Amino acid sequence: MKIVFYNVRYDEQDFILSFAKKHQIDATLCYQSLGPDTFEYLKGQDGVSVVTSKIDRSMIEKIKENNIQFLSTRTIGYDHIDIQACHDLGIKVSNVTYNSYSVAEYTLMMMLMGLRKIPSLMQRFQGQDFGLYTARGKQLKDLTVGIIGTGKIGQTVIDLLTPFHCTILAYDAYHNPSLKDKVTYCSLEELYCQADLISLHAPNTEETYHMLDTKAFDNMKDGVGIVNTARGSLIDTQALINAIESKKVGFACLDVLENETNIYYKDMKNQVINHRELAILRSFPNVLLTPHTAFYSQEAVTDMIDNSIYSLLQMYQGKENPWLIK
Incomplete structure (x- = not known):
């Protein structure tokens, strides 16, 4: 099988070549996003692996024109791909899973840093205060x-x-029976009213878009802490800024942000960044921002590459694919 990998980061290339050898596939590496300037890499390929760049209908049509039937994203989230267009054009599309400890440990770190005011302490320490x-x-x-x-x-x-022996409340449309002795499931409204610290781990869907909006913040405790290592779209950013300024939110630790796509993962120093909310959030001493790196561990990166190749192979060989998006 021949697979072209788009958006290849330099830290990925050795892993891709290693796993290509393991799975006996022919790998072509492209360091840019899929688009008009890189469509040529599609020629002669059997499958396509991408990361988080936008894959719209026109790009999927180009994949179809090159007789490619299989597309995989090396990520858990797949909202950057026009899934309906894939289904309409007969392109099988899949995501991947990776070691959950990478994001989970990062989340715990952010919780503790927010609670102990580490962002402010670090700023003051640099000024010898x-x-x-x-x-x-x-x-x-x-x-x-x-x-x-x-x-x-x-x-x-x-x-x-x-x-840590803290009280844990949980909300999910589907209750996980294995957690019955560790958490108390409740409604979102109850969680907002009772939690001192709220951590987001929901997918990006129409139902979860701006689930933390002005109304939600108004229902929370004064001084609540917010941690988001999931998707930026879960939070109405302007509502969050208002809640921080009114002291409703005591601290926020955000690894993801709305409209981050053309900023994060790029070297933007000495440039004017067209993201006013980012500039405002950076000015707050009780806000910790990181550029969507919670997932970024060696273990997670290897899982993402290995599983993307395996996923494409399963589809190519007509076998059951655990990550097929239906």
């Missing part, structure tokens, strides 16, 4: 933590939180 004022934090043990989304990552976050 070593005073204790405004430095007093909170301990996790005495708090109620709300987990929105109890899939693999949310479940792993709960597993990591359990030894």
Whole structure:
């Protein structure tokens, strides 16, 4: 099988070549996104592997024109792909899974950093301000933590939180029976009202878009902490800014942000960035921002590549594919 890999990062290339050898496939590496300037790489290929760049109907039509039937994204999320166009044109499309501990451990780190005011402490330390004022934090043990989304990552976050002996509330459309002794499932409204700290682990869907909006923030405790390592679209960014300014939100730790696509993963120093909300959030001492890197561990990267190749092979060989998007 011949597979072209788009959006290849330099840290991925050795892993791709290694797993290509393992699975006995012919790999072509393209370091740019799929588009008019890189359509030539589609010629003679059997499958396409992408990451997070937008794959619209016109690109899928081009994949079809080159007689390619299989598309895989090396990510869990697939909202960057026009899935309906894939189905309409007979292109089988899949995502991947990877080690849930990468995001879960990062989430726990962000929780603790937010509670202990590490972003502010680090800024002050750089200016040689070593005073204790405004430095007093909170301990996790005495708090109620709300987990929105109890899939693999949310479940792993709960597993990591359990030894801290905090109270854990959870919301998900589907209750996970394995968590019955660790969490109390409740409605979103109850979670918003009772949680001291809220962590998001839901997918990007029409139902979850801006689930944290002005109304949601108004229903939360004063000084609530917000952690988002899932998708930026889950939070209405302007509503969050308003909630931080009114002190409704005590701190926010955000690995993802609305409209991050053309900014994150790029070197933007000395450039004017067209993202006003990002500039405002960066100015707050109680906000921690990272550029969508919660997933980014060696273990997760290898899983993403290995599973993308395996997924394409399963489709190519007519076998059952555990990551097929239906």
